Amino acid sequence: MVAVSLRALRKVFDDGVVAVDGLDLEVAAGEFMVLLGPTGCGKSTVLRLLAGLETPTSGEVVFDGVPVSRLPPAQREVGMVFQNHALYPHLTVAQNIGFPLRVSGESPARLQSRVAEVARELHVVDLLGRLPAHLSGGEQQRVALARALVARPALLLLDEPMSNVDAAIRAELRGEIRAAVRRVGITCVYVTHDQAEAMSMADRLAVLRRGVLQQVGTPARVYADPDTVFVAAFLGSPPPSLFEAAVSVTPERVDLDLGSHVVALPRTAALAGRHGERVTVGVRALRPGDALRGVVRRVDNLGHEVLARVDAGLVPTPLATSGLELPSRPPAPVTHTEYGFYPSYQPGDRAPAGEVTVRMPAPARVRVGDELGVAVAPEDLLLFDRSGRRIRIFDAPLDSQS
Numbered sequence: 001m002v003a004v005s006l007r008a009l010r011k012v013f014d015d016g017v018v019a020v021d022g023l024d025l026e027v028a029a030g031e032f033m034v035l036l037g038p039t040g041c042g043k044s045t046v047l048r049l050l051a052g053l054e055t056p057t058s059g060e061v062v063f064d065g066v067p068v069s070r071l072p073p074a075q076r077e078v079g080m081v082f083q084n085h086a087l088y089p090h091l092t093v094a095q096n097i098g099f100p101l102r103v104s105g106e107s108p109a110r111l112q113s114r115v116a117e118v119a120r121e122l123h124v125v126d127l128l129g130r131l132p133a134h135l136s137g138g139e140q141q142r143v144a145l146a147r148a149l150v151a152r153p154a155l156l157l158l159d160e161p162m163s164n165v166d167a168a169i170r171a172e173l174r175g176e177i178r179a180a181v182r183r184v185g186i187t188c189v190y191v192t193h194d195q196a197e198a199m200s201m202a203d204r205l206a207v208l209r210r211g212v213l214q215q216v217g218t219p220a221r222v223y224a225d226p227d228t229v230f231v232a233a234f235l236g237s238p239p240p241s242l243f244e245a246a247v248s249v250t251p252e253r254v255d256l257d258l259g260s261h262v263v264a265l266p267r268t269a270a271l272a273g274r275h276g277e278r279v280t281v282g283v284r285a286l287r288p289g290d291a292l293r294g295v296v297r298r299v300d301n302l303g304h305e306v307l308a309r310v311d312a313g314l315v316p317t318p319l320a321t322s323g324l325e326l327p328s329r330p331p332a333p334v335t336h337t338e339y340g341f342y343p344s345y346q347p348g349d350r351a352p353a354g355e356v357t358v359r360m361p362a363p364a365r366v367r368v369g370d371e372l373g374v375a376v377a378p379e380d381l382l383l384f385d386r387s388g389r390r391i392r393i394f395d396a397p398l399d400s401q402s
């Protein structure tokens, strides 16, 4: 197990693309770190820099305190599984797993014992005699992982390893991969653009945007306490609504004017100097109540709960202000209740303009076209300034009465 430090890491490709821009990141020995971000944000480039497949333009990759940026891949003790982790089709599982050791000239006895050992760890002992064509997607995945681990690397790098796997078994595989990595006991950096994968697998996750680190922390912390509007929007299920509001500060009170409704906010230092400022507000899911009223535009029945999208007449944040370059698909018009165990939302989806999501325990008698009241409490609101940085409204009360 190795501790990894990335120090002011920067990678500019020959065509001028800045893929990684001043990245500082610490990965503790034995930690499972997930790099998360939209396509093109530089995740794979970071992994390739760790593996030694790319050389940094500036900055340093450090393993256990030792700079390794100039070391070739073979000297870094790194195991990798990339998106197209093709197994060799004419070799058995055992031969596939043992392949890296055969190439490095390992003795047959040692090769065999090591293959047996890693096959036990990855639960593929029963598959050793099979050809890859006779394995399920999940089994191929485990074999690829075994092959990456057979040489006892100090660091495991996984780049969207499940992208070729059926969506249906991906959730199960997440748990399997996580458990296998834990059994083996190895530092791991895992790249994905799938927030569910990141949230369920990471010890900590690092959110990247255009090569710049946005936030790093435990999934629970980053989800609940995002530093930027980009992070809030990227880690949202259901997708957050983003809308505009104005702050009003008087000696007595602080209010947030949503247009159709005013919410009293705590009198805290974070808001003191912001009278008249327009802010971006993010909300994930609200409860029924009587603060806002609107018409239900969409209903998702998830079995255990019901999500209703309510057009509450809020002023949507322009995409430019939100800092999101995520593809925003036009919302499909939904004229009926959608049933399903998982929301049909994709990472980066946003609620359509002016709509908020209301979460209700199932069963809930709500239909498209109904009018619904919505509660809004200050705790539901994530506020961001014009640059997209979070305004933490519960920090530092202005006085003891607040």
Ligand SMILES: Nc1ncnc2c1ncn2[C@@H]1O[C@H](COP(=O)(O)OP(=O)(O)OP(=O)(O)O)[C@@H](O)[C@H]1O
Binding pocket: 013, 014, 015, 017, 018, 019, 037, 038, 039, 040, 041, 042, 043, 044, 045, 046, 193
């Ligand atoms: N060899 C290269 N030459 C020039 N530009 C490159 C090269 N490799 C990557 N890039 C660019 O660097 C940026 C980051 O790419 P990278 O593959 O690291 O992103 P990513 O977040 O892993 O995306 P994805 O999820 O699509 O794999 C992109 O703009 C990409 O086009």
